[in-house]
Amino acid sequence: MSLIRSPKDFWSGLIYLVAALFGLTIGSNYSMGRAGQMGPGYFPIILSSLLLMFGAVTLVRSFIVPGESVTRFALKPALLIIGSVVVFGLLVERAGFLVAMFASTLMSASASSEFRFEWRAILGLVLFVAAGALLFVKALGVPMPLIGPWFNPS
Amino acid sequence: MDLLGNLWIGLETALTPYNLLYCLVGVFFGTAVGVLPGLGPVATIAMLLPITFGLPPESALIMLAGIYYGAQYGGSTTAILVNLPGESSSVVTALDGYQMARQGNAGRALATAAIGSFIAGTLATIVIIFFAPPLASIALKFGPAEYFSLMVLGLIGSIVLARGSLLHALAMILLGLFLGLVGTDITSGSERYTFDLPKLADGIDFVIVAMGIFGVGEIIANLENESKRELITKRVTGLMPTREDWRRIRWPILRGTLLGSILGILPGGGAMLASFGAYSLEKKVSPNSAEFGKGAIEGVAAPEAANNAGAQTSFIPMLTLGIPSNPVMALMIGAMIIQGIQPGPSVMTDQPSLFWGLIVSMWVGNLMLLALNLPLIGLWVRMISIPYHFLFPMIVAFCSIGVFSLSNSTFDVYLMAIFGLLGYVFRKIDAEPAPLLLAFVLGPMMEEFLRRTLLLSRGDTTVFFTRPISAIMLGVAVILLIIVLLPSIRKKREEAFEEEAG
Structure with a gap:
C-alpha cells in the first residue's frame, strides 16, 4: 500500500x-x-x-483519509479532441475554413472507438464542412477565408 | 401596481411573429439538446451565444431561455425510452419512467411528463410574475455590502449542489474567482495575470470557459466509455393518460411544482435539485409508495413538474438581482452584458419589454413544447438513435467556430483547448466545475463590491455584519455550510449523488 x-x-x-x-x-x-x-x-x-x-x-x-483512486486518464481521446481544436485554430486563417474544418473534424472523429475510415464517413464529413461553410461563412458572415493564403499565394 | 399593464407589454413583445419564431427555435433546440445525452444546455447556449449577438436583446434572451426549459422537456424523453438521462435533471425520471416503458406504457409516461411540465411551467410563470417585481424593488435598495454578501450566499448555495467534497467545491469557487481576475483591474488600470499578452488585457471571455469546460471537457469524459444506447420502443402508442392516471398525477404535479418553484429560487438551485427533492418527497407521501421504482406514474409526474418549475423560477434571482443561480443563468447574464444591458434590479424598470417579454415568452414556450413534444415524438425517438460518434465531432467543430467568431481570434480557440483539458482534469478528480463558472462570472463584480464597501466604511470589515440584510445573508450562508457539514445530512447528500451516478 x-x-x-x-x-x-x-x-x-x-x-x-x-x-x-x-x-x-x-x-x-x-x-x-x-x-x-x-x-x-x-x-x-x-x-x-x-x-x-x-x-x-x-x-x-x-x-x-482513504479515498478513491483516479481512473485511467483517457489519453487518446484527450489528445485528439484537444488537438483538433488546436488544429482548427492553426489552420483557419492560414489554410482556410474548408481545410481547417475538414482536418479538425476528421481528427476529433477519430477519437471514437467506433471510427472507421470509409467513403460514407468521408462523404458525411464533406457535406458537414460544406454546410458549415454555408451557415457560418456565407449566412452568418464570420470572417474566415474559405481558401486561405496558403493556397492562393498572390 | 400595474400588473396587467406590465403583462400587456410582455404579451406585445413575446407575441410578435419575430419573437415567436425565436421562441420556437429556442424550445426546439432545447428539446433536441435535452433528448441527446452527452450534450447539455450549458454547452449549447454557449455555442449559440455568438449567433445571438446580431439579434435584438429580447429575441436573444427569449431564444436562450427556451433552450434551457426546453431541455427539461427533452431530457425526460430519453430517460423514459432509453433509461439514460438526457439531462442531469431527468435522472430520477428514468427510475419509474423506464419501468413504465418496459411495461408497454411509454406513451402514457411521456404524456405524463409533458403534461406535468406544462402545468408546472404555467404555474412557475405566475410565480415569477408575482415574486420578481417586489424582489427587484427590495434589491434597488441594496448597497455594495449587500451585493457582496448576496454573492457569497449564491456561491455557497452552489456548493450544496456540487457533487463531491465541500473542500473541492470551495477550491473550485476560489479558482473561478481567480480566473475572473485575469485582465485589467478596473480601478487601478493595471493588468493582472495577463503575461503581457494583449489578448488577455480584456479578461477571458466566459463563453470560452463555458465551452471549454462544459463542451470540450465533457466530450473527452464521455469518450472514456462509449456506451451503446438501446431504445426500449421504436413506436410509441397510447399517448393519452387514463382517467385513473389523471387522478393519480394531479397532486404529485402540484406538489412537485411547489417544491420545484421554491428550490429554483434559492441560490445554487435549479432543475436538478428540484427533481431529486420532488421524487423523494413523493415517495414519502404517496399512497402508492410501494410501486415507486417499479413504474409508478407519480414518480414521473412529480420530478418532471419540479424540474420544469425549478428551471423557470431560477430566472428570478437572475432577472431581479443580476445574480446567476446556476451555470445557465451565468450564461444568460453574459448574454445580457454582451447586449449592453447591465443585469440587476434596474432591468425591470429600464427594460420593461425585455423583462416582461421574457416572462410571457416562457409560458408561450411551454405551450409550444406541449404541442411540439407529443406529436413529434417520432422525430425525437429517431434523434435518440443518432450515435454519439456522429454527434461529438460536430459539437467540437461548432465549439471551435463559435469561439473563433467571438472576436475573430485564434487565440481564443487555443484558450478553449486549454480549458477543455482543464475541464477533463476536473472531472477526473471529481471536482464539479459548475461553481467555478459561477464564481468566474461573479468574480469581478465581487471584487468591485468589496472594494466599494470597504472604501465607504474606511476599511472597516464589520459593516458586513452590522448592516442587517447583509448580516442575514451571510448568516444563511454559514448555516448552509454547517448543514452540508452535518454528518447526517452529509450522508444523505452523498446518497443522493450516489443514486444519480448509479
Whole structure:
C-alpha cells in the first residue's frame, strides 16, 4: 500500500497548491493597498491565500483519509479532441475554413472507438464542412477565408 | 401596481411573429439538446451565444431561455425510452419512467411528463410574475455590502449542489474567482495575470470557459466509455393518460411544482435539485409508495413538474438581482452584458419589454413544447438513435467556430483547448466545475463590491455584519455550510449523488 491513501485528493490538492503559489508569486508584484483603499493586489492575495489553505488541507488529508483512486486518464481521446481544436485554430486563417474544418473534424472523429475510415464517413464529413461553410461563412458572415493564403499565394 | 399593464407589454413583445419564431427555435433546440445525452444546455447556449449577438436583446434572451426549459422537456424523453438521462435533471425520471416503458406504457409516461411540465411551467410563470417585481424593488435598495454578501450566499448555495467534497467545491469557487481576475483591474488600470499578452488585457471571455469546460471537457469524459444506447420502443402508442392516471398525477404535479418553484429560487438551485427533492418527497407521501421504482406514474409526474418549475423560477434571482443561480443563468447574464444591458434590479424598470417579454415568452414556450413534444415524438425517438460518434465531432467543430467568431481570434480557440483539458482534469478528480463558472462570472463584480464597501466604511470589515440584510445573508450562508457539514445530512447528500451516478 502506498503512502497516498486518496489519490484523487492528492492530485487535486496539488493542483490547488500550484495555482495558489502561482497566484501569490505573480500577485506579490501588485500593490496591496489597504482595506479602505484596495490595490490591485489585495483581492488576488486573499484568494490565493485561501486557496493555499484549502490545497494544503486537501493534500494532508489525502495521506490520512482513504479515498478513491483516479481512473485511467483517457489519453487518446484527450489528445485528439484537444488537438483538433488546436488544429482548427492553426489552420483557419492560414489554410482556410474548408481545410481547417475538414482536418479538425476528421481528427476529433477519430477519437471514437467506433471510427472507421470509409467513403460514407468521408462523404458525411464533406457535406458537414460544406454546410458549415454555408451557415457560418456565407449566412452568418464570420470572417474566415474559405481558401486561405496558403493556397492562393498572390 | 400595474400588473396587467406590465403583462400587456410582455404579451406585445413575446407575441410578435419575430419573437415567436425565436421562441420556437429556442424550445426546439432545447428539446433536441435535452433528448441527446452527452450534450447539455450549458454547452449549447454557449455555442449559440455568438449567433445571438446580431439579434435584438429580447429575441436573444427569449431564444436562450427556451433552450434551457426546453431541455427539461427533452431530457425526460430519453430517460423514459432509453433509461439514460438526457439531462442531469431527468435522472430520477428514468427510475419509474423506464419501468413504465418496459411495461408497454411509454406513451402514457411521456404524456405524463409533458403534461406535468406544462402545468408546472404555467404555474412557475405566475410565480415569477408575482415574486420578481417586489424582489427587484427590495434589491434597488441594496448597497455594495449587500451585493457582496448576496454573492457569497449564491456561491455557497452552489456548493450544496456540487457533487463531491465541500473542500473541492470551495477550491473550485476560489479558482473561478481567480480566473475572473485575469485582465485589467478596473480601478487601478493595471493588468493582472495577463503575461503581457494583449489578448488577455480584456479578461477571458466566459463563453470560452463555458465551452471549454462544459463542451470540450465533457466530450473527452464521455469518450472514456462509449456506451451503446438501446431504445426500449421504436413506436410509441397510447399517448393519452387514463382517467385513473389523471387522478393519480394531479397532486404529485402540484406538489412537485411547489417544491420545484421554491428550490429554483434559492441560490445554487435549479432543475436538478428540484427533481431529486420532488421524487423523494413523493415517495414519502404517496399512497402508492410501494410501486415507486417499479413504474409508478407519480414518480414521473412529480420530478418532471419540479424540474420544469425549478428551471423557470431560477430566472428570478437572475432577472431581479443580476445574480446567476446556476451555470445557465451565468450564461444568460453574459448574454445580457454582451447586449449592453447591465443585469440587476434596474432591468425591470429600464427594460420593461425585455423583462416582461421574457416572462410571457416562457409560458408561450411551454405551450409550444406541449404541442411540439407529443406529436413529434417520432422525430425525437429517431434523434435518440443518432450515435454519439456522429454527434461529438460536430459539437467540437461548432465549439471551435463559435469561439473563433467571438472576436475573430485564434487565440481564443487555443484558450478553449486549454480549458477543455482543464475541464477533463476536473472531472477526473471529481471536482464539479459548475461553481467555478459561477464564481468566474461573479468574480469581478465581487471584487468591485468589496472594494466599494470597504472604501465607504474606511476599511472597516464589520459593516458586513452590522448592516442587517447583509448580516442575514451571510448568516444563511454559514448555516448552509454547517448543514452540508452535518454528518447526517452529509450522508444523505452523498446518497443522493450516489443514486444519480448509479
